[in-house]
Amino acid sequence: MDLIIPTISQGLLWSLLAIGVYITFRVLDIADLTVEGSFPLGAATAASCLIAGWSPIPAIIVAAFAGMVSGIVTGLLCTKLKIPALLAGILTMIALYSVNLHIMQKANIALLQVDTIFSLYALDGVSQGNMILIIGLITVVLLSVACYVFFGTEIGAAIRATGCNQHMIRANGINTDITIILGLLLSNGLVAVSGALVAQAQGFADVGMGVGTIVIGLASVIIGEVIFGTRSFKNCLISVILGSIVYRAVIAIVLQMGMPPNDLKLFTAILVAIALSMPLFQAKFKKRKVAD
Amino acid sequence: MLHIENISKTFNPGTITEKVALKNVSLHLDPGDFVTVIGGNGAGKSTLMNSIAGTFGVDTGKIIIDGTDITKWPEHKRAKFIGRVFQDPMMGTAANMQIEENLAIASRRGRVPTLRWSSPASQREKFREQLKTLNLGLEDRLESKVGLLSGGQRQALTLLMATLVEPKLLLLDEHTAALDPKTAAQVLALTNDIVNKRKLTTLMITHNMKDALACGNRLIMLHNGHILIDVKGEEKKNLTIKDLLAMFEKAAGSEMNSDALLLS
Numbered sequence: 001m002d003l004i005i006p007t008i009s010q011g012l013l014w015s016l017l018a019i020g021v022y023i024t025f026r027v028l029d030i031a032d033l034t035v036e037g038s039f040p041l042g043a044a045t046a047a048s049c050l051i052a053g054w055s056p057i058p059a060i061i062v063a064a065f066a067g068m069v070s071g072i073v074t075g076l077l078c079t080k081l082k083i084p085a086l087l088a089g090i091l092t093m094i095a096l097y098s099v100n101l102h103i104m105q106k107a108n109i110a111l112l113q114v115d116t117i118f119s120l121y122a123l124d125g126v127s128q129g130n131m132i133l134i135i136g137l138i139t140v141v142l143l144s145v146a147c148y149v150f151f152g153t154e155i156g157a158a159i160r161a162t163g164c165n166q167h168m169i170r171a172n173g174i175n176t177d178i179t180i181i182l183g184l185l186l187s188n189g190l191v192a193v194s195g196a197l198v199a200q201a202q203g204f205a206d207v208g209m210g211v212g213t214i215v216i217g218l219a220s221v222i223i224g225e226v227i228f229g230t231r232s233f234k235n236c237l238i239s240v241i242l243g244s245i246v247y248r249a250v251i252a253i254v255l256q257m258g259m260p261p262n263d264l265k266l267f268t269a270i271l272v273a274i275a276l277s278m279p280l281f282q283a284k285f286k287k288r289k290v291a292d
Numbered sequence: 293m294l295h296i297e298n299i300s301k302t303f304n305p306g307t308i309t310e311k312v313a314l315k316n317v318s319l320h321l322d323p324g325d326f327v328t329v330i331g332g333n334g335a336g337k338s339t340l341m342n343s344i345a346g347t348f349g350v351d352t353g354k355i356i357i358d359g360t361d362i363t364k365w366p367e368h369k370r371a372k373f374i375g376r377v378f379q380d381p382m383m384g385t386a387a388n389m390q391i392e393e394n395l396a397i398a399s400r401r402g403r404v405p406t407l408r409w410s411s412p413a414s415q416r417e418k419f420r421e422q423l424k425t426l427n428l429g430l431e432d433r434l435e436s437k438v439g440l441l442s443g444g445q446r447q448a449l450t451l452l453m454a455t456l457v458e459p460k461l462l463l464l465d466e467h468t469a470a471l472d473p474k475t476a477a478q479v480l481a482l483t484n485d486i487v488n489k490r491k492l493t494t495l496m497i498t499h500n501m502k503d504a505l506a507c508g509n510r511l512i513m514l515h516n517g518h519i520l521i522d523v524k525g526e527e528k529k530n531l532t533i534k535d536l537l538a539m540f541e542k543a544a545g546s547e548m549n550s551d552a553l554l555l556s
Contacts, residue, residue: 150407152409152410152411153405153406153407153408153409153410154400154405154406154407154408154409154410155405155406155407156410157389157393157396157397157405157410157411158397158405160386160388160389160393161386161389161393161394161397164386164387164388164389165382165383165385165386165387167378167383167384168383168384168385168386168394169386169397170367170368170371171345171367171371171374171375171376171378171384171454172371172397172398172400172401172453173368173369173371173372173400173401173402173403174368174371174397174405175366175368175369176368
């Protein structure tokens with residue numbers, strides 16, 4: 001029982017990563033591996049700012065900008081230099097490993113001595129754990145509403161159409177290079193904010209904390225879509241956020257049941273592989289049903 | 293309206309797969325001209341169309357629309373002047389988006405997108421009116437995703453989208469070829485209706501010689517990357533398939549035998 005609140009809080013903080021992955025993977029139809037670098041980039045930037053005496057909100061904003069820049073880099077690599085998107089993301093991700101070390105000047109930064117967004121704005125009588133839940137919820141609601149509004153605008157619609165059909169949107173006068181870059185920018189900005197919040201919640205930023213984030217993001221997106229549906233863009237956003245929470249719950253349950261933490265990534269990978277192959281099995285199942 | 297001067301295009305130059313697709317093609321369209329384009333496979337029809345649309349650049353020559361030299365313009369910039377319908381019904385619309393959203397995007401063709409709401413309710417009535425002209429019942433399905441429509445419905449919608457903002461040039465690239473005969477006839481009738489009513493300058497590729505003769509006021513036949521036959525006005529009106537084949541035989545001579553596909 002006492003695991004419920006931390007699980008939901010974790011799910012919320014990581015759901016921004018999931019929304020970022022949703023934007024590239026589903027909206028733009030690109031598997032963007034930049035997130036493996038932009039997640040720790042957000043953490044590293046925010047942590048370094050906090051250590052330097054900045055207050056948490058500006059630190060998170062700087063982290064968001066850093067994430068956006070990394071998205072632009074991947075965008076330029078794949079549009080202007082015509083490097084396949086998957087490879088472009090890998091290149092940025094690898095480059096960011098060094099960048100993150102430069103930003104932190106060591107492999108990890110502890111945040112126990114400084115005020116984080118969760119301690120600075122703590123309400124009287126509310127535990128740190130509950131603050132994570134409250135602030136996580138506020139941030140996720142604000143950013144996902146902003147996302148929903150943005151994708152309803154002319155520019156947002158152009159980005160959605162780019163992921164759906166580049167021929168169509170170019171024939172309607174939209175420069176797809178720009179829409180792709182914008183989508184990657186937005187996605188990695190959100191991912192970096194997620195990294196910045198997660199680092200503050202766990203009390204440290206680590207250069208290796210990005211490993212496997214793309215798979216966690218994908219797991220959240222797919223779990224959310226399967227359980228909560230994809231009827232509209234609004235529905236998808238909500239599904240992805242809930243998917244991230246469900247993913248955390250699944251992890252908490254299997255750990256509780258005694259799975260060694262070392263096997264966590266293996267478990268997640270298998271989970272995503274199964275979820276990704278679901279449509280195939282569903283189609284087969286349907287066929288059999290019809291045959292009966 | 294459209295002025296093409298000596299354009300040439302060679303694919304994979306200097307390699308074993310080198311293919312000269314267009315050889316010094318020149319063409320001039322007056323405002324309101326409705327030109328049908330025929331020719332066998334590999335004659336250069338699609339290359340001509342894609343060169344005008346800007347899918348790729350040309351090696352030499354100039355493309356001018358309404359006095360503006362667009363030879364060096366990228367594809368998306370040319371969309372300001374050009375409306376397009378593709379052969380593949382999937383290509384002209386965004387399947388995951390609603391009919392209304394697709395129309396909203398088309399209603400801004402050639403304009404830089406802003407942060408205004410993409411599909412405001414104020415446009416809905418206008419879209420409904422326009423969808424009504426298609427006679428497909430789509431006016432009641434503004435919120436349906438385009439992916440749910442049939443190929444013919446999607447082609448009709450694409451045609452509407454391509455002409456929503458009046459194009460200086462309408463490019464139709466075998467837009468009925470992928471449809472069943474009955475739907476193809478419907479879409480073609482709709483095309484004639486829109487083009488003739490609004491006097492749109494149009495270039496239409498077709499595989500069907502009967503359609504090429506029945507539609508438009510001018511017909512050109514491409515062969516091996518150049519314009520072999522160009523008939524217009526009265527002469528075109530009285531043309532029959534037999535005349536056309538005779539003209540082709542005379543112009544192309546012995547090349548005829550190797551181009552059996554033209555007869556299909």
